Amino acid sequence: MHDIRIIRENPPAFDAGLARRGLEPLGTLIAVEDARWRAVSTALQEGLARRNEASKAIGAAMGKGDTATAEALKAEVAELKSRLPELEAEEKALAEAVQTRLAAIPNLPAADVPDGADETDNREEHRWGTPRSFDFEPRDHADFGPALGLDFEGAAAMSGARFAALRGPMARLHRALAQFMLDRQSGANGYTEVNPPLLVRSEALFGTGQLPKFAEDLFQTTDGRWLIPTAEVSLTNLVREQILQEAELPLRFTALTPCFRSEAGSAGRDTRGFIRQHQFEKVELVAICTPEQAAQEHAHMVAAAEGILQALNLPYRRMLLCTGDMGFAAAKTFDLEVWLPSQNTYREISSVSTCADFQARRMNSRYRPEGEKGTRFVHTLNGSGLAVGRTLVAVLENYQNADGSVSIPPVLQPYMGGIDMLRPA
Template structure:
């Protein structure tokens, strides 16, 4: 959500920010609504002052025994006029809110220009892309050959974009989630949380999925929403709160099931488990002061990178361009892992600084050492990592000529010492 006061102060700068997002100038429309609202409120205050004066006149007339019928008729008319003005002011408030909540966050100055992912900037590459002396297979080929990845059974149970994992692959996915959580809590200072996977309208609105991205979500018959990521419940822990600065950065992590409708992805990644309606993910969320968020963004991204490094998976860090940066983010680093079966880099983590965009929507504030409110907090979120995609990356990077999967050393304690996954 944007600050209307900032738009009033620098409308041209706001329009320049929207232009980087590929949008036409917005300030004139917003400020016209704002001016109409302020004029209506000014007139309403004038009417209120007249009503107060009229009330005093009626009281004085009654004490003096003077007929008040005419004054009371004027009061009725005045009250009707005020009710009409209040309705107009409320509608203006709603119109301004609707306009502001439909607009994306302003981008950081160092976000590169560009219309789509082809303009994203590669910042680093870690590890060596594996070279095989055989034709590497994709994860679904490996999983089906092992008898541990069953798409037909999943389709029978739930339809397309679901997977049933069996045996050692099921255990490896569980192991990956536990490994990530242990790493983030023990070494990176995140507090582990168990959070609801069903949330209300306010929570999904606060993290900016509503109203713009409702079609990407699943909604229950009682009006709750299945979370697309634990970002929603974790970030909303700060909603409506005034958090002391001494507690910040407030770092939280959770391993949850996530649910996405994948609206608009028809025909993309239809084979395998790369793009699913239901998947598991370890999410990292930080609540910070404005001064801390840039440094925290780097720290969070390094935490996600550490997972990949411990697993020995080659990856690259990308700085997303203007056209590829998400609606609520001011700046995003994507981590892309190499998938030998596809011979392609694929996203496995996205770490974003939202600055105060979400905090304004959910009224998440900070309090300074002097006990006074220091304004809105900054919020950040990142995948640490998407568990299913990490399973895919391990399978494809650690595959062997006979179709078995070498278990990364970091996972072996979670796998009961098993070092190779083979067909039973």
């Protein structure tokens, strides 16, 4: 959510930020709607105050025997009582219209985010590792994975497309990756492990920015709750409607959860394999901090995600997303893209974003600076540390062997109960 005061004070500056997102100017329109709302709100408050004042004056006039004044006051109160409900309804409608318009506008990009229309304008910031040279033609995980326990057909028979079942050592490798990530993030990287709800109310999804814009990409239950598309929703909303103390910050949370996305906007992309699923697991990272801490927390979170890829010896690159490719709530985002031999390219495996106070305003999450009576909105950050399924795909493809087997990365072997290789059944 945007600060309406900033829009009031300088609509052109707000429109300049929207233009960087490729959006039409709205600053002047919002300012006009806001001015109308405030005028009606002022008239309503003045009317309520006058009604109370006149009501009290009736008794005083009657006590003095001033019948004419009393009758005039009664007429005024009656007129106010008939007019105030209309003002109340108009004030409510105008307030909702302003809030609805603000809720649909994405966050404005930070000053150092490059301008651009889409992913082709993203900027590579760093590259780590050297892609492996194979002495055979590397295969797609969807082709050799089924012989190792990656079951697409069985899952499709019960659930439809974009689901998979993992069997035997393949399931254990998936679990090993998840546990390794969670141990690393909750240990050396200082994130507090959380086991959060997977079902949330609409207010939680509104708070992090998934609603109302992305309702079609979500799964809703019959009682009105929603399955989380990412643990970012649950972890960030842990501080909704709270006032924190500055000494508590930063807060760092991590969670391993299933995530559920209908992928309605991704028809035709990655229909084969394990990359784009309706249900997947992810280790999420969330930070709640002061504005002054946000840049350091962003760097820390990026390093925490990169550390997993480095420990697995998976080549990757870090991309700074342009204005046209950022998520709705993000002010600045780094994507980590892992090397996939079968595609001979890098594919996104983690997005790490700082959202400034955009989500905090939607959640009404504040902190009280030391020595101050007032409060300020916190800043929020989130990122994947990492997406477990996509990391599994990267391990399978980068560690594949000519005979269809897959070597287990050394860092995962302690989690595998002595298994150092997946072999075809």
